[in-house]
Amino acid sequence: MLKESIAIALRALLANKLRSILTMLGIIIGVGAVISMVSIGMGVRDKVQNSIASLGSNMLIVSPGAASSQGVRSASGSSITLSLEDAEYIKKMVQGIDYVAPAVSKQYQVIAGNQNWTTTVYGITPEYMAIKSLTxxxxxxxxxxxxxSRNRVAVLGATVAENLFGELNPTGQNIRINNTPYQIIGILDSKGQSTMGQDQDDIVLVPLTTAQERLLGITYLNSISIQVTKLEGMDQAQEQITSLLRQRHKISGTKEDDFTVRNLTSIMAMMTETTGTITLFLGCIGAISLLVGGIGIMNIMMVSVTERTREIGIRKALGATYRDIMLQFLIESVVIGVLGGIFGIALGVSAAFAISTFGSLKTVLSAISILVPFGVSVAVGLFFGIYPARKAALLDPIEALRYE
Structure with a gap:
């Protein structure tokens, strides 16, 4: 009986091809929209996570300047409250950390021959490579x-190397920073853009002591990056560092810290939650099309019941039961949902690939983002087919046979 009902449903749909296609169009667009929208949201989430992870795993960043917004204060990173001794003390006293990387930075025009490029020059230590996952x-x-030795040596990011030397390998050659020659000892592999769209390859790295004494003429630090061994120890390490620095800087009682300790893991969790909300919102927008498609199925099934009133009367007169008529029309509406879902998957996957290939957004497809919209399309066909099917099943056979 089920097989026969499916065959009848397919024949009914093929008998009105254009009407069936237009009915399925709402489901097709809805499923396709949900898949493509969710893939965009998941792509954004992955990009944010990868970008934050590229800054370093399990990392705390200590910056000079208070975190509080009360009163007049200098921007975080612009004060002179952090020193190299602070970094060394943290490395010595705090348990459960792998690396401590103090750093300073400033923008300079870098010159190589007749080429020049304005970039950020960082003064760093060897630990910077491990903590920032550089290669x-x-x-x-x-x-x-x-x-x-305070050597005048430099490691170039991929963007700086390309703009100053093109395709040539500049290792061993010289550049001028602030009218002082520096020998290039290495070129970094590309890391791409950060979450905020900043080019992570547009950097020049020089020894910290060289930057402080020979380039900037300062004794303080702009930041201290700290890699914690285990994710579970992030909060404890943050509390220890805060306590140690307050002691070193002689901050007591309710006095405000003259430094800020940021937890990148917390930032990642917050960003993941935000992008998850965005993904849900995009999926809901696409789901509206599914609702509209469901209303379209109900509408066309109502028309079909009206058109086939005499057929229903004949079936009932020949012994068809309430269940038989109900099943026939329910299967017909479900078939519309299934076919619409299949074509919608093809549309959504194609749209996701097209956006990823020709657009600037990366998309991520998953089994859940495909199966859930398909399941919803089938459920929509079933739900919106119940009323027309019930109406058909409740028709009086004598009145149905008299229908013109």
């Missing part, structure tokens, strides 16, 4: 010997 594509990284 050297050519040459070597800043060593402890470079730190101790």
């Amino acid at each position: 050297v594509g050519s040459g070597s990284f800043v060593s402890q010997q470079d730190i101790n």
Whole structure:
């Protein structure tokens, strides 16, 4: 009986091809919209997570300047409250950390021959490579010997190397920073853009002591990056660092900290929650099309019941039961939902690939983002087919046979 009902439903749909296609169009667009919208949202989430992860895993960042917004204060990172001794003390006293990387930075115009490029020059230590997950594509990284000797050496990011030297490998050549020559000892592999759209390859790295004493003429730090061994120890390490720095800086009682300790893991959790909300919102927008498609199914099934009133009367007169008529029309509406869902999956997957290939957004497809909209399309066909099917099943056979 089920097989026969499906065959009858398919024949009824094929008998009115254009009407059936237009009915399914709402479901097709709805499923396609949900899949493509959710894939965009998941792509944004992955991009944010990868971008934050590229800054370093399990990382705390200590910046000079208070976190409170009360009163007049300098921007975080612009004060002179952090020193190299602070970084060394943190490395010595705090348990459960792998690396401590102090750093300073400033923008300079870098010159190579007749080419120049304005970029950010960072003064760093060897630990910076591990904590920021950097890899050297050519040459070597800043060593402890470079730190101790205050050598004028530099490691270039991929963007700086390309703009100053094109396709050539500049390792071993010289550049000028603030009219002082620096020898290029290495080129970093590309890391791409950050979450905020900043080019992570547009950097020049020099030894911290060289940057402080020979380039900037300062004794303070702009930041201290700290990698914690275990994710579970992030909060404890943050509390320890805050307590130690308050002691070192002689901050007591309710006095405001003159530094800020940021937890990138908390930032990632917040961003993941935000992007999850965006994904849900985009999916709901697409789901509206499914609702409209369901209303379209109900409408066309009502028309079908009206058109086939005499057929229903004949079936009832020949012994068809309430269940038989109900099943026939329910299967017909479900078939519309199933076919619409299948074509909608094809549309949504194609749209996601097209956006990823030709657009600037990365999309991520998953089994759940495909199966859930398909399941909803079938459920929509079933739900919106119940009323027309029930109406057909309740028709009086004598009145149905008299219908013109």
